[in-house]
Amino acid sequence: MLRAFGKKLLLLIVFMFALSVIVFFLARLAPGDPLLAYYGEAAERMNAEQRMAAMARLSLDRPIPAQYVSWLKSALAGDFGISHQYKRDVLSVIGALWKNTLLLGGVSYVLTFVFAGLLGIFCAAKEGSRVDRVIYRVGTATSVIPSFFAALLLILIFSVNMRLLPTGGAYFIGGGGAGDRAVHLILPVAVMILSHLWYYAYMIRNRMIEELRRDYILLLRVKRLGALRILFRHCLRNALPMIITIMAVSVPHIIAGTYIVELVFGYPGIGTLTFESARYRDYNMLSVLTLITGLVVLVCNVAGQELSEILDPRMRHDEVIEADEYAE
Numbered sequence: 001m002l003r004a005f006g007k008k009l010l011l012l013i014v015f016m017f018a019l020s021v022i023v024f025f026l027a028r029l030a031p032g033d034p035l036l037a038y039y040g041e042a043a044e045r046m047n048a049e050q051r052m053a054a055m056a057r058l059s060l061d062r063p064i065p066a067q068y069v070s071w072l073k074s075a076l077a078g079d080f081g082i083s084h085q086y087k088r089d090v091l092s093v094i095g096a097l098w099k100n101t102l103l104l105g106g107v108s109y110v111l112t113f114v115f116a117g118l119l120g121i122f123c124a125a126k127e128g129s130r131v132d133r134v135i136y137r138v139g140t141a142t143s144v145i146p147s148f149f150a151a152l153l154l155i156l157i158f159s160v161n162m163r164l165l166p167t168g169g170a171y172f173i174g175g176g177g178a179g180d181r182a183v184h185l186i187l188p189v190a191v192m193i194l195s196h197l198w199y200y201a202y203m204i205r206n207r208m209i210e211e212l213r214r215d216y217i218l219l220l221r222v223k224r225l226g227a228l229r230i231l232f233r234h235c236l237r238n239a240l241p242m243i244i245t246i247m248a249v250s251v252p253h254i255i256a257g258t259y260i261v262e263l264v265f266g267y268p269g270i271g272t273l274t275f276e277s278a279r280y281r282d283y284n285m286l287s288v289l290t291l292i293t294g295l296v297v298l299v300c301n302v303a304g305q306e307l308s309e310i311l312d313p314r315m316r317h318d319e320v321i322e323a324d325e326y327a328e
Contacts, residue, residue, distance in 0.1 A: 008302055012295075012298055012299075012302070015294070015298060016291060016294060016295060016298075019290065019291060019294045020072070020075075020287065020290075020291055021068065023286065023287050023290045023291070024064075024067075024068050024071065024283075024287055025064055025068070027278075027281065027283050027286055027287065028060075028064050028067070028283065029064070030281065032281050033281070034055075034058070034060055034084075034281045034283065035051065035054050035055070035058070035060075036280060036281070037084035037085045037280035037281050037282045038054075038058060038084040038085070038087070039054060058084065071284075071287070080284060080287075080288050081284035082284065083277075083282055083284060083285045084280070084281075084282045084283065084284065084285075085276065085277070085280050085282045085285065086282075086285075090284050090285050090288050091288070093273070093285065094270070094273070094285075094288065094289070094292070097268055097269050097270060097272075097273055098269075098270055100170050100267065100268055100269040100270075101258060101262070101269035101270040101271060103181070103185070104185060104188055104189065104192075104258055104261070104262070104267065104269060105254055105255065105258040107185060107189055108188075108189050108192035108193060108196075108254065108257075108258065109250075109251075109254050111189065111193055112192065112193050112196050112197055112200065112254070113200065113247055113250075115193065115197055115201070116196075116197055116198075116200040116201040116204060117201075117204055117243070119135070119139075119197070119198075119201040119204075119205075120200070120201040120202070120203070120204030120205040120207075120208060121204065121205075121208055121231060121232075121236065122135075123135055123136070123201070123205040124204075124205045124206075124208035124209045124212060124231075124235075125208075125212075125227070125231060127209055127212075136202075139197070139198030139201065139202065140198065142194055142197075142198060143195070143196075143197075143198040143199050145194070145195075147191055147192075147194075147195040147257055147260050147261060147264075148260060148263075148264050150191050150194055150195065151187070151188075151191045151261060151264040151265060152264065154187050154190060154191060155167050155168075155187065155264075155265075158187065159187070165183065165186055165187055166183065166184050166187075167265070167266075168184075168264075168265035168266035168267060169184055169265070169266055169267065169268070170184055170267055170268050170269075171184055172184075184267075187265065188261045188262075188265050188267060191261050191264075192254070192257050192258065192261055195257055196250070196253060196254065196257060200246060200250065203246055204239070204243060204246070207239045207242050207243065208231075208235055208236070208239055210239075211234075211235040211238050211239050212231075212235055216234070217230060217234070217235070220234060241307075244304055244307050245304050245305070247304060248300050248301050248303060248304020248305070248307075249301065249304065251296065251297055251300040251301070252297045255293060255296070255297070258271055259271030259272075259274060259275070263275055270289060270292075270293075273285070273289065274286070274289045274290075274293075277289060
């Protein structure tokens with residue numbers, strides 16, 4: 001177990017290092033003026049000498065490999081530089097917004113899988129019925145609607161026409177209470193759920209159907225156990241490792257969906273900040289945001305695998321057998 005943990009930790013470090021190199025070099029090789037983020041329109045009026053001085057001030061006058069080495073040394077010491085756009089420490093800017101993204105993504109994540117689990121189990125129990133076919137068709141239709149289009153449609157209906165909900169933002173000016181935030185989350189969370197609900201519900205449905213068709217289910221029915229008891233106590237328990245794996249793998253999808261929803265609704269979060277950093281070539285900010293996103297995705301995937309192995313020890317046993325066979 002210690003060797004497996006060490007291997008995963010080493011792979012995590014290697015991946016993060018490779019990701020930092022790729023993002024760092026691609027960002028600096030992208031077309032555009034890197035001085036616009038820091039100096040704004042004044043950068044366009046600089047002469048050659050002024051531009052050279054400005055580039056030196058931001059440490060952009062050296063070759064890219066030298067810039068990366070310098071940035072990496074500072075990052076390992078906990079200094080990720082300043083944001084060229086906000087003129088503040090990168091971590092302080094992120095610290096003011098990450099809670100908004102965590103709130104939106106967390107609520108959407110939990111509700112999506114609660115509804116997906118209930119819907120998947122219900123459809124599995126009603127397999128082949130008219131209700132199952134109707135839900136299948138409606139779910140398939142809603143799952144292919146782009147999230148940005150669904151967001152605009154809901155804004156048009158509930159914000160513009162009915163005037164029931166705000167068009168965007170995280171709270172009203174001068175507000176920020178629990179009720180205020182909850183009202184602003186309704187439409188973004190609804191878009192997130194509509195975009196992901198049926199995809200995961202369908203996967204859970206199929207896994208539950210596989211369990212319902214196994215031989216031990218027939219034996220349980222012969223023993224006259226209740227349908228709900230069979231469904232939740234036996235089928236769901238055996239399907240749980242796969243469901244947890246799906247939940248772990250879904251983190252990148254949820255994060256990507258959250259970023260898109262933030263842009264459409266003007267929600268002040270990490271997604272909006274990432275877009276602005278790429279748009280204005282805010283190198284330090286973009287590098288840190290990309291690394292944070294990559295780290296979250298990797299940690300969630302590893303955690304999902306570990307939880308699956310805890311719930312179903314046979315998975316770890318199979319891996320040990322395969323490793324032994326490979327060693328032989």
